Amino acid sequence: MRRGTWMVAAGVLAAALLVGCGSSSSSSSSGGGSASNASSNKSPVVIGTSLSLSGDFSADGQAFQKGYQLWASDVNKAGGLLGHPVKLDVVSDASSPAQVVTNYQKLISSDHAKLVFGPFSTLLTVPASKVVNRYGYAFVEGAGGAPAAFGNGLHNIFDVSLPVIDNLVPFAKWVASLPASERPKTAAYATSDDPFTQPQIPLAQNIMSAAGIKTVYSKVFPAEVTDYAPIATAVASSKADAVVLGSVDVPTVSAFVHAFIQQHYSPKVFIATAGPDQGAAFLKAAGGAKNAEGIMYPNGWYPGYANAQSQKLVSEYVAKYGGTPADVNADVAEAYSVGQAIAQAVAATHSLDNPKIISYLHSGVTLNSVQGPVKFNAQGENGQAAAFVFQWQKGNQVQVLPVGASGSKPPLIPKPNWGS
Amino acid sequence: MSASSLAKAVVDGILTGGVYALMAAGLTLIFGVMDIINIAQGALIVLGAYMSYVLSVHLGIDLFVGLIITIPAFFVLGVAIEWAFMRRLREQDRTAMSILVTYAVAIIIEGLLSVIFGVDYLQLRASYVDSTFHILGFYLPYIYVFGFLLAIGLLGVLYWILYRTHFGRGVRGSLQNRTAAELIGVNVNRVRAVSVGIGVAVTAAGGMVFGATNAFNPSSGYDLISRLLSIVILAGLGSIAGALVAALFMVTLEDVVAVVWSPVWATLVYYASLIVVLSFRPGGLFGSAAVRAQ
Known part of the structure; x- marks a missing residue:
């Protein structure tokens, strides 16, 4: 082989090695927990999952990986699944x-994973659920809660998190219920063309419109847009009192925040479907706590959630990965809940047999998780999940809606001006 | 839709287009000189943003002042990439193989950045990032205006190097006919290495402006590459002036469509306009033959 060809080959090899390194466990890992003596003598149970360790969803994908690893560590400390230590087989899908x-x-037919966990986002869950269904495997996931994931007639898909279509309902109802003097008179709706965001907006818009809030801007923008300035500027030009942003990630919300600041426009109410839930990572991109002040987002979980299992998860996360509770985003809890649901199904059926697990999960049983109770309806959605709305207040994520619910604090309205 | 919204979209498009031209300049220069499609351009832009982040956050160096460090550093990086990866490619399949090799470079950069910085999004901060000035009824962000002026300045320098210097004649000679250039004493390998170095050096500036106007993480480069390639193709491969004109045209058109019609159609119109222009001018606005002959 010529020297030049060797150099190129070496470069490509180095790249491949780095991908493995950068995306961490694209190979197997036991989750870091030391299995009990009984379980360590048995063969491991391989659980396969595909996560977005690079690409657009890499931040969420890596948070999911941490959630799965924490669960695997905990379950191994408790003796594993039916006495078998859990071994995670994580492969990266590059958000594709x-x-x-x-x-x-590959995970099912080549790696012979006994069980599989879901990927991140509805966008990836929908195609993944079809192929997993073909093999008859249970597909428990934590981040594919949009209607698109449940409209394919599949019997094997189960989402442990909040069905996203209802995400904005508490917010819209709260806005509609405000006294006339506080209630926004106009609203702007901008949403990414994504199965996670798209279904949420019309429902909120209908509720707010019925309360007399006039729509002054309503547009969908492509998911792959790289320049948000014209869209954000158009929203700012509408001078809407309320902004409802259908976003899937931090950069989208950050771009709108900076554009609004630049245009000297501060809506009274500003909610984004995802992005602000990313904790400290959101603050870094948005320009600090002062810029985040008053921004709202819907979710089913937050680090301060008053649930003993949840608090234990937050402590374990901080102990293992460092940082503060604010660094633990909902992805971690969603992933951890997937493991919890599977573990309870395996324990109840005394089996790793997927058809039995599917039947059990469809039996109407109520499971527990760090996100609260989980009970699947016929489609596999979690009918027990509660929709909350959180708001950034003084650098903390505070549960504010539903008003009067346990743990809710008064919402900040109007949202303070940027930087104040 | 008011006339002022339309005018604002045009102004936004021009200012943002300048930034895209800056990011695309290195890509077109490297293709023009070496017939190499540098898929790593997006990753290099993100690397430039991280370099500016390190200088700004850890050393307290202003974003624009930091370019005094990052531009020379990126020149060295570009020369190293040319030596390690591009020079080794055979002439016959250079263009096709370059896609694979530069993709590997992109993955290496992304992997390194992920290991060092993690995958959380960052955005460069400075007093002028969110500040604006008011003129003719518009709030214009300083960062976009400064970025546009930086783009014009650096593209002007690039143009001067290519068309007004002895080195530039060597570059263009190498473009037209490598063998003939070697026969008259041009060290083609050196010209190519320096050209890639310059192309990557300019990318450092593009990365800084990108990082100040967008949240980024190690994977952010992939979103840019298709857009930058389309600008370079529309411009005419190798044309610096063409990159500026094409970027201004494409981004302004996209912004206007987003405001006047719908953001969903903006992307479609962006690429449709590329097809329309190439139907009439297959070599791009400033076709490569014309570029090499200037």
């Missing part, structure tokens, strides 16, 4: 709907 299909085929 095509790659995620290949990955689950």
Whole structure:
């Protein structure tokens, strides 16, 4: 082989090695927990999952990986599944709907994973669920809660988190219920063309419109947009009192925040479907706590959630990965809940047999998780999940809606001006 | 939709277009000189943003002042990439192989950045990032205006180097006919290494402006590459002036469509305009033959 060809080959090899390194456990890991003596003598149970360790969803994907690893560590400390230590087989899909299909085929047919966990986002869950269904595996996931994931007639999909279509309902009802003097008179709706965000907006818009809040801007923007300035500027130009942003990530919300600041526009109410839930990572991109003050987001979990299991998870996360509770985003809890649901199903059925697990999860049983109770309806959605709205207040994520619910504090309205 | 919204979209498009031209300049220069499609351009832009972040946060150096460090550092990086990866490619399949090799470079950069910085999003901060000035009824962000002026300045310097210097003649000679250039004494390998160095050096500036106007993480480069390639193709491969004109045209058109019609159609119109222009001018606005002959 020529020297030049060797150099190129070495470069590509180095790249491949770095991907493995950068995306961490694209190979197997036991989750870091030391299994009990009984379980350590048995063969491990391989649980496969495809996560977005690079690409657009890499921040969420890596948070999910931490959630799965924490669960695996905890379950191994408790003796594993039916006495078998859990071994995670994590492969990266680079946030690609095509790659995620290949990955689950590999995990099941080639890696012989006994069980599989879901990927991040509805966008990837939908194609993945079809291929997993073909193999008859249970597909428990924590981040594919949009209607698109449940409209395919599949019997094997279960989402432990909040069905996203209802995410904005508490917010919209609260806005509609405000006294006339406080209630926004106009609203702007901008949403990414994504199965997670799209279904949420019309429901909120209908409720707010019925309360007499006039729509002054309503547009969908492509998911792959790189320049948000014209869209954000158009929203600012509308001078809407309320802004409802259908976002899937931090950069989208951050771009709108900076554009609004630049245009000297501060809406009375500003809610984004995702992005602000990313804790400290959101603050870094938005320009600090002062810029985040008053921004709202819907979710089913937050680090201060008053649930003993949840508090234990937050402590374990901080002990293992460092940082503060504010660094623990909902992805971690969603992933951890997936493991909890599977563990309870395995324990109840005394089996790793997927058809039995599917039947059990469809039996109407109520499971517990760090996100609260989980009970699947016929489609596999978690009918017990509660929708909360959180708001950034003085650098903390505070549960504010539903008003009067346990743990809710008064919402900050109007949102303070940027930087104040 | 008011006339002022339309005018604002045009102004936004021009200012943002300048930044895109800056990010695309290195890509077009490297293709023009070496027939190499540098898929790593997006990753290099993100690397530039991280370099500016380190200088700004850890050393307290202003974003624009920091370019005095990052631009030379990126020049060295570009020369190293050319030596380690691009020079080794055979002439016959250089363009096709370059896609694979530079993709590997992109993955290396992304992997390194992920290991060092993690995957959380960051955005560069400075007093002028969110500040604006008011003119003719518009709030214009300083960062976009400064970025646009930086783009014009650096593209002007690039143009001067290519068309007004002995080195530039060597570059263009190498573009037209490598063998003939070697026969008259041009050290083509050196010209190529320096050209890639310059192309990557300019990218450091593009990365800084990108990082100040967008939240970024190690994977953010992939969103940019298709857009930058389309600008370079529309410009005419190798044309610096073409990159500026094409970026201004494409981004302004996209912004206007987003405001006047719908953001969903903006992306479609962006790429449709590329097809329309190439139907009439297959070599791009400033076709490569013309570029090499200037």
